[in-house]
Amino acid sequence: MAHDAIPMTHNEMRVTDDLEKLLAILPAGLQERLRRHERLDELIEVVLDLGRRPEARFRENSEYLSEEPIVQAELDQCVANVGEFSGDNRAGIERTLHRISAMRNRHGRIIGLTCRVGRAVFGTIIMIRDLVESGKSILLLGRPGVGKTTALREIARVLADDLGRRVVIIDTSNEIAGDGDIPHPAIGRARRMQVARPEFQHQVMIEAVENHMPEVIVIDEIGTELEAQAARTIAERGVQLVGTAHGNRLENLIKNPTLSDLIGGIQTVTLGDEEARRRGTQKSVLERKAPPTFEIAVEMQERYKWTVHKDVAETVDYLLRERKPLPETRAISAAGKVSVTRELSEAEWDEPVSLSSSRNNGTAWHNPAVVPFSAMDLDTGSDNNRVRIYPYAVSRSHLERIVQTLGYPVLLTKEIDDADVVLALRSHVRDKAKIAAVAHSRQIPVHTVKANTIPHITRALRRILQIDEPGVGGDIDAGLLGTLDSEDELEAMEEARLAVEQIVLPKGQPVELLPRAPHIRKMQHELVEHYRLKSESFGQEPNRRLRIYPE
Incomplete structure (x- = not known):
């Protein structure tokens, strides 16, 4: 039901990638081949494996750069140009966002390199800027290469520069703010804490809160139980969290015992017989244990098309009860406009919804569940x-x-x-x-x-x-309320109408009507409902009668 997003042209977003510095570490022949490539601006990574042909991977496909396989001397030359690899086999190029990852043999020798292009894209979070400004914790999910880290970087800059928040980035692999001691300008005024070893990431997260008084913590790749616990501790201290986790969708986190705490944790509950019958389920069911660490979740399906769960607790509860959640799908058009498609919530099923309306931020909202007729x-x-x-x-x-x-x-x-x-x-x-x-x-x-x-x-x-609603009490036709065959029915309906129009609506006072037979009271109830008022029957037969209440 959602409209597919049309990828934006690069003129509409300001992109900086320092690509020449990445090309400079590659073998000379590959450098020249890539510089002449017509889709260089779509390059994602270059893969160099010993004994195999070098491969360039783009957004849509990949291709070989040479018919000659990579030899050990070429790999050694690249490693020398890069510098030291950390404990997670990652390295970077100083003052850039590029990431070089190594594959080693059993003796520790590097036999493969993945040279990933790091780009700073200014304007990439226009789809969720309202959520970023809300102060709520946001979790980004998505497959590798869809742009999670790029979005994190831009979120940190917007929070620090545009909103004036105190932002600290936990940069485990120097992927968010680049390699070297001086962070990349793409993070703006946000501060960056580097992590000596990946297994210490959770400790640095807590240290950041205790030592540097941040209002926002930005963390990439929450992947262990200790990191999930640290994230909950930070959120409980009132700090806004913005992070990414392993998994494409919220359902992946529900099934992941290590990371399920990010969305409240999952536990098995045994219901009583009556409650199980009421729910129509088995006696043992899965339920959420606690409030989620992240209040909002964003599933990045494509680079310019994201699914937003604005209430993670509600979505998780829906999924555990095998009910369909009600997310929003946000996309960017070729003109740079954000469109939002969403399902109707249960509370909105009987509410009138226009085909589209505008909000202060210029976002176009579309409700696919209602197609009006003229x-x-x-x-x-x-x-x-x-x-x-x-x-x-x-x-x-x-x-x-x-x-x-x-x-x-x-x-x-x-x-x-x-x-x-x-x-x-x-x-x-x-x-x-x-x-x-x-x-x-x-x-x-x-x-x-x-x-x-x-x-x-x-x-x-x-x-x-699409017929306009009449005024209160308008368009009441006796034919709609049943056939008035007797004087009692006519008298009862006139009594109810006068009570509403002369006492309840103008004076705001409740009114009791005379006792009536059940079928006549039903007609009176429908008449009162037509005025958008509430009524109830009380008393014992044959003295049971209607009481009409003001709004």
């Missing part, structure tokens, strides 16, 4: 020009009465394949998601009603047909 284009005289509605658990007799009385251009169908719209009772859509799946597979929008009453169904039809 009533101006409909001709009630032809079935072909009517909106064909497939009712699901909604009273067909109520629908027929509303359509006939108000003259709406609607045709009720008995087959979903013939429908333009599905109109369903909200509780049934929740409990039986199959109808929503069937409608989605046929690209048929689903509208829901909260209750199976004439006022609720009438409002749903107005939304489908």
Whole structure:
């Protein structure tokens, strides 16, 4: 349902990569080949393995740079140009963001190099800038090479320079702020703490909080249980965390016992018989143990298309109960505009949603669950020009009465394949998601009603047909509320109408009506509901009567 993002041109984002410094460490023949390459600006990494042809990897594919295999002398020359490798077999080029990773044989000799291009892309976090400014902790997930570290670097700069926050980066492999003692300018005013050995990363995280009073900690590649515990400790001290973790999606963290604490931890709970029946589950279920360390999660599916979970706790609870979460999908268009596509939450099923609206940040919001129809284009005289509605658990007799009385251009169908719209009772859509799946597979929008009453169904039809809502109490037709065959019914309905219009609405006072028979009280309830007011029956038969409450 989300629109695919169109990759932006490099003119729309300011990119710095110091690529010449990376090329300079390669064998001379490969340098010249790459400098002449037409897609040099898309280069991701160069792979040099002993006895194999050198390979250049780009965003979309890879290709060999030479027909001659790499020899040991060429590898040794590259290593000499790079310098010392740390305990995690990584090295860098001073004052750049490039990363050189080594593969060793059993004797410790380097027999392979991965030379990854490091780029500072200014403007890459426009999709989630509102989340960054919120002060909530953010976790970035995604496959290698999708741009997690680039996003971290830009987030650190925005927080430090644009928002004036005290930011400390825990830079385990010097990948965020570059190699050398002086950090790369891409991190702005953010400070950088280097980590002597990868296994000490969790200690440096705690040290940063205790010694340097940060408002924000930025950490790349949280991968151990100790690091996950350190992240929780930092978050509990009120420090905003921005980090990445191993895994493409939140589901990966739920299944990862080492990192599940980042999203609240998972535990097995045994339910009582009654609770298990109420939930419709087995007695042993998985539940979240605690609040998540990270309140927001971003799944970076592609470089310019991200899925945002704005409430990690809610998403994890949905997944553990085998329910579909309600994330946002954010993408950047070729024009640099951010579009957001999201599902309707359960609380919004029966709320009117416009096709698009704008917010202060210029983000365009689109709701794919609702496709409005223009009533101006409909001709009630032809079935072909009517909106064909497939009712699901909604009273067909109520629908027929509303359509006939108000003259709406609607045709009720008995087959979903013939429908333009599905109109369903909200509780049934929740409990039986199959109808929503069937409608989605046929690209048929689903509208829901909260209750199976004439006022609720009438409002749903107005939304489908894009007919403006009348004023309070307007458009009340006796034909909608049942056939008034007796004077008692006429008198009861007039009593309720006068009570609402002369006392409840103008004076804000509750009103009790005279005792009535059950079928007449039901008609009075529907009339009150049409005014968007609440009512309830109380007392014992035959003196049971209605009480109407103000808003």
